[in-house]
Amino acid sequence: MRNIFERLISEPxxxxxxxxxxxxxxxxxAILLLIIGLFMGxxxxxxxxxxxxxxxxxxxxxxxxxxxxxxxxxxxxxxSSLAGRFTGWLVFFIFLIISLSSLNVPAIExxxxxxxxxxxxxxxxxxxxxxxxxxxxxxGRAALIASVNAGLKASGLIGxxxxxxxxxxxxxxxxxxxxIGRETIIIAFAIVFGGIVLALSIAFGLGGRDIAKEYLExxxxxxxxxxxxxx
Amino acid sequence: xxGIVFRKEIQxxxxxxxxxxxxxxxxxxxxxxxxxxxxxxxQAGFAKYFSDRKCVLVNSDGGSTDGTMDIVQNAAIEDFQSxxxxxxVRPTFKITTPYHGIPGKGSAFRTIFEIADALNVKACAVxxxxxxxxxxxxxxxxxxxxxxxxxxxxxxxxxxxxxxxxITNSIVxxxxxxxxxxxxxxxxGGDFGFSGKLARLYLTKDVWETDVARYGIDIWMTTxxxxxxFRVCQAFLGAKIHDPKDPGADLSTMLYQVVGSTFDxxxxxxxxxxxxxxxxxxxxxxxxxxxxxxxxxxxxxRMIDRFSLGVKELTDIWKEFLPKGIIDxxxxxxxxxxxxxxxPDEIWVEIIYSFAIAAHKKLIxxxxxxxxxxxxxxxRTASFVLETWDSSAEEVEEKIEKLCxxxxxxxxxxxxxxxx
Numbered sequence: 001m002r003n004i005f006e007r008l009i010s011e012p013x014x015x016x017x018x019x020x021x022x023x024x025x026x027x028x029x030a031i032l033l034l035i036i037g038l039f040m041g042x043x044x045x046x047x048x049x050x051x052x053x054x055x056x057x058x059x060x061x062x063x064x065x066x067x068x069x070x071x072x073x074x075x076x077x078x079x080s081s082l083a084g085r086f087t088g089w090l091v092f093f094i095f096l097i098i099s100l101s102s103l104n105v106p107a108i109e110x111x112x113x114x115x116x117x118x119x120x121x122x123x124x125x126x127x128x129x130x131x132x133x134x135x136x137x138x139x140g141r142a143a144l145i146a147s148v149n150a151g152l153k154a155s156g157l158i159g160x161x162x163x164x165x166x167x168x169x170x171x172x173x174x175x176x177x178x179x180i181g182r183e184t185i186i187i188a189f190a191i192v193f194g195g196i197v198l199a200l201s202i203a204f205g206l207g208g209r210d211i212a213k214e215y216l217e218x219x220x221x222x223x224x225x226x227x228x229x230x231x
Numbered sequence: 232x233x234g235i236v237f238r239k240e241i242q243x244x245x246x247x248x249x250x251x252x253x254x255x256x257x258x259x260x261x262x263x264x265x266x267x268x269x270x271x272x273x274q275a276g277f278a279k280y281f282s283d284r285k286c287v288l289v290n291s292d293g294g295s296t297d298g299t300m301d302i303v304q305n306a307a308i309e310d311f312q313s314x315x316x317x318x319x320v321r322p323t324f325k326i327t328t329p330y331h332g333i334p335g336k337g338s339a340f341r342t343i344f345e346i347a348d349a350l351n352v353k354a355c356a357v358x359x360x361x362x363x364x365x366x367x368x369x370x371x372x373x374x375x376x377x378x379x380x381x382x383x384x385x386x387x388x389x390x391x392x393x394x395x396x397x398i399t400n401s402i403v404x405x406x407x408x409x410x411x412x413x414x415x416x417x418x419x420g421g422d423f424g425f426s427g428k429l430a431r432l433y434l435t436k437d438v439w440e441t442d443v444a445r446y447g448i449d450i451w452m453t454t455x456x457x458x459x460x461f462r463v464c465q466a467f468l469g470a471k472i473h474d475p476k477d478p479g480a481d482l483s484t485m486l487y488q489v490v491g492s493t494f495d496x497x498x499x500x501x502x503x504x505x506x507x508x509x510x511x512x513x514x515x516x517x518x519x520x521x522x523x524x525x526x527x528x529x530x531x532x533r534m535i536d537r538f539s540l541g542v543k544e545l546t547d548i549w550k551e552f553l554p555k556g557i558i559d560x561x562x563x564x565x566x567x568x569x570x571x572x573x574x575p576d577e578i579w580v581e582i583i584y585s586f587a588i589a590a591h592k593k594l595i596x597x598x599x600x601x602x603x604x605x606x607x608x609x610x611r612t613a614s615f616v617l618e619t620w621d622s623s624a625e626e627v628e629e630k631i632e633k634l635c636x637x638x639x640x641x642x643x644x645x646x647x648x649x650x651x
Binding site: 148 | 481482483533536537540541543544545548551596598599602603605606
């Protein structure tokens, strides 16, 4: 009876206790690392925000329209504070990873390994999205101004279409980078983009026959122009 | 800054000429139709007024494909007796060369300055190759104040149609006058006289990769001369009649290059213009007379449409730097009919100063900023045309004078906002 009790209860408990005692330093160090991470994150946030404020990064962002982009994205925080907060969380995140790996649990290690292998993709996707957003904003505005100056009534539509198309392209590239629905997204983009072009062709072809005729006539016969010499 | 390396044959020609007293430069690009007349007028000017001087004519060409350079080489006055009582004693030298650098008038001028420097000339002039109203007297009027009057820069003064030169009349002249305090009526006239000393100064400036190499050259030459305390005067040249500018030239690009260069110069000379109050007239050489001018075709309705389209679509961009009062005004003006359409001088001055401040503070991309000015400029031009429909040339000049005064009076607005 005693033998059975030892084999069924005592030995597993003893084993668990031994493993727990062996694991305990790892757990304590992980908790400690987490607490240090929290503190370091907070400290980094404070120092970086202050430093960026001294370097007048907020004024620089205001001048270069970065603040406007943030406001349009629903972010009302100052860029210095935002950068500080982001970096603070990044520091905490790094400590979290170190703390998790210090646990030496094979399942967590495998998960972390996969996560680290995926991380560059996430980083590249964020960069693509950011550049895509800036480029779409810039190109959309350039197209809008150019079409207004050319006297095109549909200037607003042209500007928005250029902006949306470039951002869609960037979003497609970002999703492809992340490996999310790779083929589906490319096909969907091709269909949407091709569809827009086809719709425009049909619209211009059928709806704009007279306009096209008038335009070509003006071009061939010579458009009536103001004779003002501007310079 | 590196100078231009001349082609072998041009260097040989310069070595052959060695030194010269006077140089007249003609920039060109596909001007076969008019350049022959310009060259003959310059040659006659040399013969008639500078027969005792060594004169050189330089054609700086942008790669014409219509035989412009051949016409320059072959153009000659066949019968001097019909123009002059005496033949010129000294021959005129001619140099025709393609220019280097960014395609544009400024790059053509740079080559002319380089040749002037190489020949150590005393006085230079540049005249447009599309002029139909140039006479030999223009050469005398642009060169003599330099050779005999001790002036370094001679700006042109023309009689132009009341709707001609609208960028000059509504922006460049009033702004330059308010900034630098000199009443140069045609700061971007295109035909200038200047001393060899000033040509050498131009060459020391590193601006040939900017819009100065294009349409910005005229305002850059004028402002550089004033801001560096060179002696400046004006010469009355009569009527300015010329072929239409390059048909491919887009208004917004022209506006961007000219106004952009003016704003860039505001950065360069900000310490100078902030201290200047009011303005003073300049000595004007030449006998002034009235001239008949060709009528100009203007479609005001279309101009108002362009303005309204601009206000409808670009207000979001302008909101970033135009005062709220101006935005409200523009939104009201957008819906007005031709009979009621009017952009007052005060509003226009505030718009231009606000654009200058936005460019200085780099609030948005410079090209976007200045190209977005086009609909407002068209609206202002429409308003000016409507206002002066029945006005005589003198009345129009009075109206421009009134605008200049407002630019001068409101300069504090610019200075205060510039420094904030």
